[in-house]
Structure formats: C-alpha cells, structure tokens
Amino acid sequence: MIQARRDVLLALGLFCASRAIWCDNAQADAPGDRDTASKTALRFGLTPVILDDRIAFLRLWANWLEQQLNRPVVFVQRSRYREIMDLLLRDRLDLAWICGYPYVQHQQALSLIAVPKFQGQPLYQSYIIVATESPFESLSDLQGRLFAWSDPDSNSGYLYPRFALMAQGHDPDHFFRRTFFTWGHRHCIEAVAAGLADGAAVDSYVWETLALRNPELTQGTRIILRSPLFGFPPLVGAPGLADTDLQTIRRVLLAQEANQTGNRLLGELSLDGFVAAQPSLFREIARMAETVRPGSAP
Template sequence: MTPMSRRAFVTTLLAAGVGATFPARGTAPPLRFGITPVMLDDRIGFLNAWAAWLSAQLGRPVRFVQRARYREILDLLLRDQLDLAWICGYPYVQHQDRLTLIAVPTFQGQPLYRAYVIAGADTGIETLESLQDRLFAWSDPDSNSGYLYPRFYLSGAGRDPDRFFRRTFFTWGHPRSVMAVAEGLADGAAVDGYVWETLARRDPAMTDKTRVILRSPLFGFPPLVAAPNLPDAERVRLRAVLVGQTRDPVGRALLAELNLDGFSVAEPALFDDIAAMARQLNPRDHS
C-alpha cells in the first residue's frame, strides 16, 4: 500500500464516522511509542486520544510507554523494546548510528527550538552570571536544553558547570523545573523553550513567576526516532502518518493541544550543533 492509498483508507474510515476512537483490532501487535517526561506525561487523556488517532491511522494499536527518565526510554528504544520514541536531540546525537529519524516536530514554523535558562521572577536575577552560588535545577542529564546547552554555555564562559552553582539537582522533567523555580525551590533552571512557551499559554500563573534570563540559539527540535530494528516499511508508514497529521482535523486538534504546527521530515544534520556541543563537553564519548 502506498502512503496515499493508506491515507485515503483512513480518511474514508473517519468519514464513515468511526473517527479517532476507532479501536484497532486484530492480531497486529501494538506499536510501542515511548515518550519522555517533557510535558505530556501528566496528560493521560490527551495521550489516549492521540493513541486512538494514531491507531486509526496505522490500523494497529498504539501504546504509549512512559518512564521517569530519558535514559530509561533510551535504553528501551536501543533494545528494541520500543518501536518509536520522542527523545531529545542530545541522546539522538549520542546514538545517531543506531537510531533513525522519523519526524521532527515543527514549532513556530520550523523544526527548531531554543533552550531557556529561567530564574525566579522575584529573585532579581537577570543574568546567568547572577546565578552563581545559587540553587539550580537541571531537567535531565540526557536533555539538550535542560542540561547540555547551559553547561556548554558556562564552559564557553570559562566556568566549571559543576562548581558554578552552589547546588544543583535534577527534576527529571521540564515542567517540573519551571515549577521548582516558580515555587522557589530553585533559584534558576534550564528548560526547554518550547515547554516554557507552551506552559506560558496553558498555565501563565506559573510561568509569570519565572523570568527567562537566557535564550539559546536555535537547535533541532527533539525528534521522533525509530528503534534500530524497526522494519523500513513501518518507518515509512509512521513518517507518512505523522507528517500527514496536519491534513486531518482531529490530527490538527491534537497538534494544537501539543502547541505544535506539525511533523516534518528532517535530515540528521539538523542536530549537528548539538552533536558539536556534546563532543566539546564530552570528548571521550565521541572519539
């Protein structure tokens, strides 16, 4: 089946009233879709709706797999215990040889995003320099925006990222980092700019208690990648469904929930900047 005819088939199903809640039946094993605690993991209702939509499109069940850490998702993916995962650009560049890009979300018109460093709005801190000897929250050690980029920035400024702050801790999720700063647990945090902007729309009361003190250059948006042994046909099919999501009203509604424009096909070179930063900070990993 060509992508076009498949899409036509699904569209027909949707038009026939089966819609997004079409339960995928049959003996086909479910597609295991791993997601990281970016900002979705507390939105089970949304995930179920997206899973139902994807099931209808793919003609097989879709199951979202959540784990507390990026690392766990990555491990499952590398061991082929997941078929697909939405991971950060940083782990992708670390395992680029084994993982295949399926699609990259487009945010504000391009498949790019920024890393933000935020501080409490009432702390008076306006630069990363002022965060010296303060409490700082990382999102996840495998996050580009929540770990790699601020460390790269500090290194570039001649600071030791392990000693610059008085104390650091991991929140294991970008929304939690925003919350930690908003509630005063940390003086500053490194977060995904997309997550912060989306929270600013969804929960402005929380983001209003934080202030963005540093915006990174644009990086490749955290991509959706396939497991090493996922068959090519599946990859093509997945890519087609995701990229075509904007053409479906339900799909568009789901994308709006995600605050995304859609999914696009991208080349690995999109993540070269991240790879360069990773190489510079951890030369041994990429030797």
C-alpha cells in the same frame, strides 16, 4: 484545576469526534479494521520533552494513530530519558519521542522519522529562567546559587547550560553551590517559581506551552537567557524498526496536520505538524555534546 477540567472536557469532545470518524471509516473499511487488534501493537515511547502528563489527550492521540496505522498503538512513559533510551536501543520500543542530545549520542543506531514543527519550524531553544522577583540578570549572576537541571540526557535542560558555562570559562560542575535534577522541564519551572532553586534551564517549547495553558506557573519565572535555536526533539525509530513501518509512520505523521482531527490534536500539543528532517538538523547539539563530553556526567 479549572484548566485540567477544561482539558478533560476538550479531550472528551475530541474523543467523540474521533469516534465519529472512526465509525465512518469502520463502515467503509470493515475487514481492515477487524484485524487492528490482532496486529502487534506499535510501542511508542514518550519522554518529558512534551507535557506527557495529559493522559486523556494521549489516549485520543493513540486512538487517532491506531485508526491511521490500522494497528494498536501503546504509549510507553518513563520519568527519565535514559530509561526510554534503554528500551529503545534494546528494541523494546518501536519508536520514541526523545531529546536531540541522546539522539546525537546514538545517531548511528537510531533512524530519524520526523521532527515536530514548533512556531513554524522544527526548532526550539533552551531558556535559563529565574524567579520573577529575583535580582539575577544573567547566567553568571547565578554563581554559587542553587540550580535545577531537568535531566542529564536533556539538551535544553542540561547540555546547553553546561556548554554555555564552559563557553564563559566556568566549570559547570563547581559553578553552582548545589544542583539537582527535577526529571522534567515542568518541574524545573515549578522549582524556580517556588524558590526551591534560584535558576533552571528549560525547554522553550515546554515553557511557551505552559505560558499559554498555565500562565500562573510561568508568571513566577523570568527568562534571563535564550539559547540559539536547536533541532526540536525528534521522533526516532528503534534499531529494529522495519523500514516499511518507518515509512508508514512517517507518512501518517507528516499528514497529520492535513487531517482535521489530527490537526486538532496537534493544536493540543501546541505544534504545527511534523516534518521530515536530516540528521544535520542536530549538528549544533552534536557539537556541544562533543565539547562537554569529559564532564558530561554530573
């Protein structure tokens, strides 16, 4: 509650700061600003790969992007990766922040715009977590237990744990007594902390960010397995995204860490910045996807 209030205050502070900058720019570049509203909005899809429940922050980021891109920016949120993917593939979105797993599945149709830098590099992990007080020490201890997946299209919350079980010679569909989806990494952490599930697989970026912002939540969980490093969930362009737009967006994103307000917004996301990346960054995810394909549907 207090944390939330602090976030709102911080967001308001940022908002004021950004308004000030916006005003400066408006004076310098008035004609360009006037047609911001008239241009078609940039539709930006978000998935629970980030903490997408922070509306005030997202509004500030949209404001900043609008000002940088000189066109309206609309964030589109859905609770499930698949819905965002559908919208993206049908060009109902211009770009989206998606997981590496659906990216490698639709790599041909999508264009890689940028990958965020987390802890200095565009990489993250999957954490297998259990309740702090529980006796489990390894993934195999969870046999016959309750397990929470994050999303069937999540790399860290679904693909990797299944791959890891298969690598240990288990059948991921029958290894646990029962599994269910929570449709979010944060929910997975909550489910394990509350005792709803015995274990869960979560995005290391989400867990670490929550450990900083809501330590009382992550304190109820303990990491028993850290995956190898994978490519961080990327920002990808829709099949129909014009190349000029793609370049503009990429330029803005790559320059965000150099901009004072943009950098503060990145700090809010616990990210260091965005980098351009090659599809090869997701090779490992593609390999796992290939391995688990026959039983990929839950």
